[in-house]
Amino acid sequence: MELKDFSIEDIVKVQGKKTLGKAANVLAMIGDKYDDKLVQAFKNQGYKAVITRAGGKGEQLKNKVLRNALGAAVKGGVIDDGIQDRRVLTRCVERSLVGLNGPMSGISGAGIKIGIIKEDVHLAVAIHGKVGIPGLDIDHEISGLGVHYYGLVDKE
Secondary structure, X not given: OOHHHOOHHHHOEXXXXXXXXXXXXXXXXXXXXXXXXXXXXXXXXXXXXXXXXXXXXXXXXXXXXXXXXXXXXXXXXXXXXXXXXHHHHHHHHHHHHHHHOOOHHHHOEEEEEEEEEEEOOEEEEEEEEEEEEOOOOEEEEEEEEEEEOOOOOOOO
């Protein structure tokens, strides 16, 4: 078997059912040229999804990840602009950023891709990118995931 023998559908399933966490991770890790196609594919399946990015270092990076995720999720129609949905997104982003709490993130720059996906009242936020010290060729891949079940406002 080759890697090309697997589909996104194969990757996002656990015991035959799609999982939000895996879907968010795929959104955060897909090659940039496939962003729009993947977001649309999830939308065609009934999900609400968006991809955004952030860069910077230390607390500035964490701030940008939160602000960019919130802006993209609201603008992209993934969440409502109400306090409850914003609170849930904030918790998901907070959980996804745990990997940035190490000493490297305070002295180095990072480029992060953010995948956000919603199904019903459930939300997942994943980050993936590189943290490194410019000019020293010291780059580390980082990933993080935050999933919150039953937290979003149910409009029905």
